[in-house]
Amino acid sequence: MKMKLLTAAAAAVMAAAPALADLVIVDTSYRTGPYAANGIPFSDGYQDYFTLLNERDGGIGGEMVRIVECETGYNTEKGVECYEATKGEGALVYQPLSTGITYQLIPKATADGIPLHTMGYGRTSAKNGGVFNWVFNYPANYWDGASLAVTHIADQNGGDIAGKKIALVYHNSAYGKEPIRTLEGLAEKHGFELSLLPVDHPGQEQKSQWLQIRREKPDYVLMWGWGVMNQVAIQEAVNIRFPMENFIGIWWSGSENDVKAAGDKANGYKALTFHNLGSDYPVYADIQQHVVGAGKAAGAGDQVGTVLYNRGMYAAMLASEAIKTAQEMSGTSDITSAQMRDGMENLEITEAKMAAIGLPNFGPEFKVSCENHGGNGFGAVSQWNAEAGSFELITEYYQSDQDVIGPLVDEDSAAFAAENGIEGGC
Amino acid sequence: MPEQLVFAMEVFLNGLMAGVLYALVALGFVLIYKASGIFNYAQGVMALFAALTLVGIMEGQVPFAHLINAMFGTEIHHFGWHVPALLAILLTMVVMVGLAWLVNTIIFKHLVNQEPIILFMATIGLAYFLEGFGDIMWGADIKKLDVGLPQGINEAIDEVTYGIFDYGFFIDNLDIVATVVAAALVFTLIIFAQYTKQGRAMRAVADDHQAALSVGISLNFIWVMVWSLAGFVALVAGIMWGTKSGVQFSLSLIALKALPVLMLGGFTSIPGAIVGGLIIGVGEKLFEFAIGPMVGGATENWFAYVLALVFLVFRPQGLFGEKIIERV
Numbered sequence: 232m233k234m235k236l237l238t239a240a241a242a243a244v245m246a247a248a249p250a251l252a253d254l255v256i257v258d259t260s261y262r263t264g265p266y267a268a269n270g271i272p273f274s275d276g277y278q279d280y281f282t283l284l285n286e287r288d289g290g291i292g293g294e295m296v297r298i299v300e301c302e303t304g305y306n307t308e309k310g311v312e313c314y315e316a317t318k319g320e321g322a323l324v325y326q327p328l329s330t331g332i333t334y335q336l337i338p339k340a341t342a343d344g345i346p347l348h349t350m351g352y353g354r355t356s357a358k359n360g361g362v363f364n365w366v367f368n369y370p371a372n373y374w375d376g377a378s379l380a381v382t383h384i385a386d387q388n389g390g391d392i393a394g395k396k397i398a399l400v401y402h403n404s405a406y407g408k409e410p411i412r413t414l415e416g417l418a419e420k421h422g423f424e425l426s427l428l429p430v431d432h433p434g435q436e437q438k439s440q441w442l443q444i445r446r447e448k449p450d451y452v453l454m455w456g457w458g459v460m461n462q463v464a465i466q467e468a469v470n471i472r473f474p475m476e477n478f479i480g481i482w483w484s485g486s487e488n489d490v491k492a493a494g495d496k497a498n499g500y501k502a503l504t505f506h507n508l509g510s511d512y513p514v515y516a517d518i519q520q521h522v523v524g525a526g527k528a529a530g531a532g533d534q535v536g537t538v539l540y541n542r543g544m545y546a547a548m549l550a551s552e553a554i555k556t557a558q559e560m561s562g563t564s565d566i567t568s569a570q571m572r573d574g575m576e577n578l579e580i581t582e583a584k585m586a587a588i589g590l591p592n593f594g595p596e597f598k599v600s601c602e603n604h605g606g607n608g609f610g611a612v613s614q615w616n617a618e619a620g621s622f623e624l625i626t627e628y629y630q631s632d633q634d635v636i637g638p639l640v641d642e643d644s645a646a647f648a649a650e651n652g653i654e655g656g657c
Numbered sequence: 658m659p660e661q662l663v664f665a666m667e668v669f670l671n672g673l674m675a676g677v678l679y680a681l682v683a684l685g686f687v688l689i690y691k692a693s694g695i696f697n698y699a700q701g702v703m704a705l706f707a708a709l710t711l712v713g714i715m716e717g718q719v720p721f722a723h724l725i726n727a728m729f730g731t732e733i734h735h736f737g738w739h740v741p742a743l744l745a746i747l748l749t750m751v752v753m754v755g756l757a758w759l760v761n762t763i764i765f766k767h768l769v770n771q772e773p774i775i776l777f778m779a780t781i782g783l784a785y786f787l788e789g790f791g792d793i794m795w796g797a798d799i800k801k802l803d804v805g806l807p808q809g810i811n812e813a814i815d816e817v818t819y820g821i822f823d824y825g826f827f828i829d830n831l832d833i834v835a836t837v838v839a840a841a842l843v844f845t846l847i848i849f850a851q852y853t854k855q856g857r858a859m860r861a862v863a864d865d866h867q868a869a870l871s872v873g874i875s876l877n878f879i880w881v882m883v884w885s886l887a888g889f890v891a892l893v894a895g896i897m898w899g900t901k902s903g904v905q906f907s908l909s910l911i912a913l914k915a916l917p918v919l920m921l922g923g924f925t926s927i928p929g930a931i932v933g934g935l936i937i938g939v940g941e942k943l944f945e946f947a948i949g950p951m952v953g954g955a956t957e958n959w960f961a962y963v964l965a966l967v968f969l970v971f972r973p974q975g976l977f978g979e980k981i982i983e984r985v
Contacts, residue, residue, distance in 0.1 A: 263789070265907035267797035403955040429955035433907045435898065436914065438671050439945040439957060445827055446664055459907040462799065466901055470809045470829055488799045492903030526730070531723050 253294040253565040254554060256281055256547075257322040259303050259313045259332070265433060266305040266458045268488050269539055271530055273328055274300070276543025278529035279522045283514070284551060286521040291554045292564040300529075305458075307331040314339060323554065323571040324348050326546055330406040333366075338651075341365045346572040350546050351376075351482055351505055355409055356643035358605030360576065361655045363644065367575050369549070369606030370597050371505040371631070373455075374639060376481045377410035378631035379503050379610040380453050381417045383479065386626075393422035398449040400440055400456070400464055403429035407455045410481070414453075416635045434460025441467035454480040461489035465497050475499035479612070485622060486538040490615045498617035501625075505610045506545045506594040508622050510536030514544075514589030538622055545594060552588075553578045576601055595628040601657035605640075608633065658822060667818075667826045668946040669939055674832035676938020677839045678897055682915035683922065683930040684842065685890040690924045692863045692883040693765070695776040699784035701912025703753075703888060706787050708895030708904040709795040710752050712802050715745040720794045742804035746892070753888030754881075761880045769866070769876065788909060797906060802899040806834050835897045839931065842893060846886070846927055855882060863925070913958075920965035923978025932976060940964045 258277055261270030281296040290296055299320050301313035310332030314325060324346050327333050333353035340347045341364065349357065349368045357366035371379075385392050399414060401407035411427065418425040426449065428440045434456060441464075444452060452473065454464055461484045468478050476499045480489070485502020515535065523532035534540040557566045557574025566574070579598040585591055595609035608631035613622040648655045682704065689697040697703075713720060717736040725731060740748070764779050807830035815825035850856040861869040862879045870876055895904070898911050922933020941957040941964070949956045968976065 262797065263792060263906075265905070265910060267792070268799045268905055271797055427954070429953065431955045431958040433910050435902055435907065435911060436675060436957065438675055439668070439942055439949070440954075442668060442671060442827060442946075459902050459905060462902045462905070466808070471827060472810065491799055492801050492901075494801060494803075531726070 253321075254291060254296045255321045255323060256296055256298050256550065257313070257317045257320070257325055258298055258300045259310055259325060259327050259329075260300055261303050261305040261328070263302060264304040264306070269458065269486065270305060270328065272486075272534035272537050272539035273543035273546075275528065275530040275532075275534045276540035276545075277326065277547045278543075279518055279535075279540075280544045280547035281551070282522045282527050282529070283518050286525065286527065287517055291551055292558040294564045296551075298529075303327070303329065303332065305329055307335055311335050311339070318343055318345060321568075323566065323568050324550055324575070326350065326550070328352070330354075330409070331404070334405060337363070337366055344572075345568045346575055348546065348550065348575065350542075350549070352406065354647075355605075356640045356647065358603060358640050359644035359655075360599075360601045360604035361644075361657045362648045362653055363604060365572060367599065367604045369578070369599055369604065370580070370595055371608050371610050372605050373406075373409040373481065374413040374636045375605075375608035375610060375631035376503050377413040377453075378417060378608070378636060379612070379629070380479045380481075381414070381421065381423075382629065382632065383501075383612050383626065384451050385421065395423045395451070396426065396447065396449040397423050397451045397453060398426045398428055398444055398447070400428045400430060400437075400444075400452055400454045402434065402456050402460055403431050406457065406483075410453075410455055412639055413636060416639065417632065420632075420635060430456070430460055430464070432460075433458060434463055437463050437467050440464075441471055441473075444468075444473065445471045451477045451479065454478070454484045456480065456484045456489075462492040465490055465500060466493045468500075469493050469496040476501065476614070479503065482542075482610075485613060487620070487622070488539075490617070495617045497615055500615045502613050502615075502622065503610050504538070504613045504622075504624070506541060507590075507592065508538055508541060508613060508624060510541075512590050512593060517589060518544075548588065548590065548593075549578070549580070552580065552584065575599060576604070608636065660824070663822045663824050665943065665946060666822075667824075668942050670826060670828060671832070672939035672942030673935055674828065674836060674938070675942060676918075676935040677832070677836045677931075678894075678934075679914045679918045679937055680922075680931045680934025681835065681839055681842075681890065681894040681897060682911050683918040683934055684839075684846075684927065685887040685894065686912075686915055686919055687922075687924060687927055687930045688846070688883055688887045688890065691927075692859050693776075693880055694773055695765070695780060696773070696924070697887065698777065698780040698912075699787055700887065700891060700915070701909040702784045702787045702791070703756075703891035704895040704898065704911060705904075705906065705908040706756070706791045706895075707749055707753055707888060707892035708802060708899040708908060709791050709800070711745055711749040711804075711892065711896065712800040712899070712904050713795045714748050715740050715742060715804075716800070718795060723796060724793055746804070746896075749892055750889060753892060754885045757881050757884030757888055760884055761877060765880060766877060784909070788906065792906070799903040799905040800899075802896065802904050804896060804900070806831055806896070806900050808900065831897065831900060838893060838897070842890065843927055843931055850927070855879075859883060914961075917961040917965035919975070920962075921968045921975060923975025925979050926975070926977030929975060929977030937961050937964060 260274035278298050285295050299317050303310040303313050326348050330352050333349045347366045355372040355374045357363040357368050430437050480502040482503050490497040522528050553574040556577050557570045558564050561570045581596050585593050597606040609628040611624050611628045612626045614625045616623050685700040717738040719733050722734050811828045811830050814828045819825035858874045918933040918937050922929030941961045944960045945956050
């Protein structure tokens, strides 16, 4: 009798539980709160790409992807709670989309053996895979961004920017402060004058900073902002008539959301990017057919093709390619998080691969290795076309100054290794 | 005149303008606290909700469109019309009056005579509910708000100051409009409170609920009226701040800018909110200008609170607040 009851109970549990797929992807999203306008398109893109693979291809390597979404509200404590609550699901990789959450998760994920992919954010020196075994920040990081911006300015000035004035308007947080060391190094190398203008969270009031810019008349302004700080900064730049083509934001300050409030006068504003823009790629037709059109989109389906949707989709594409690599390496389709780490460490993105999945020329080619978890630091500059209502690429992809960044990565990762008693090495 | 002094004068003027914007948010807190003793944690979210509603009405956005589409498989987003700004503002006010009635009927009517901390907790709940409700109703995307207010440098001030100081001052046209609107708002509120029947009733309720009840003043009516007025002030603040940054959910955080103003000006004084706003605005901007570069900048947020604390030490009830004396 007892056996019958147990069997019945087990059968009931199995019938009630959802069918568990084998590849678990956790989406630590933020669809609520002050940063929701940015969190929603990224999360939609991230999830829609995996849904596309499920619907069109039957998953990855024959295994369906199960997406577990957890709302962080861009709050570090909630992000850590999400990690703790979902890691037991068998998560293969985390993409926190927050530098604050990333810093908290680095020791936890390392201890738990789950890789983090902090694409274009997080701790820059995680590029050194010898120290940060479980953290990846390919294809580019903040220091690459700082260098790419300075290279673009140099290109605009015939290669000579000695004596030029460059101001950095930055979010007064770990994220915003990341590029300072690199910019100081580049200022020394190129002879430009750097001024630093921190903006306190959330950045709704920036009058002091922009009055200072108006007084000191820098030739260029760089911006490391997020959320409302971006919109207010662009509006204040318009107000003081700062030339928009000399105002360059990092990739987190370069979405449609950031320029919308300032209207037509934001025309010409520039932002860096490490992936392409728009929706003129074959994969979007598939997303429309298999995901949005089929009513399976993560959101309302109204974000497809926006800058941050593309970024979320690109992150999902890189994760899925790492899964494929891991499956090939391990000879099993049902991979573990440790095998996922190996897949990420051996990931190679080529033009042929991107073309085959319907994203030709969508981003730079790069190869990850144990020594280099950060890619090759290629990026491009985009510019806002207010009339067309879109950002457009205005340069080819070019590489950051590895001579400056390399030693900084080594120095910072060595300090982390010393603090945490990590021997390092590949 | 030394260059730094000229710059300081420009910073001073901009500090005054910023202070007016802070005061606009603080006014809403004062109105409700004065009439009901409630510290309304939801005032910032009310500004957000009012601005969201205004843009939604202006753009002909279908409320709850995402929810409706998800439930019924429809694809509706807009009614297809655009409402003129003035009419949209009036319609938004109707919504805010409705919200005031609902808040009073559903929440505060049942909490009469409760401890202030209970009322405060209720407003925290209201804030989070209203934020989520606004999200579901209007969506979380950033919306451009254009009710026709001018923005950008004021040419006349630029030219005049250039003629005098050989350096043109930057004053934002939007800040000038905000100053005029705030002045008119405060004047109207003071006239209303001093010389109208409802205003006097509001002051009576503020002085003593039970005494006001005993002479036939309807507590419900007064509270709905005060929450409606606070809703109107929230709408004005939402328009000014939303024009600067677009209407987005971080708008609710402008309440943080009002707290030091309230600490300094007092929770019960309408002129106190204005004077407090001006002192905070000028103080934080001048401190950032003079000391900021020496300490790495970004001093404004914390300095506003330091300034308010200094005033509190000498005048705990704020500059214009009523001294609370409890006799045993």
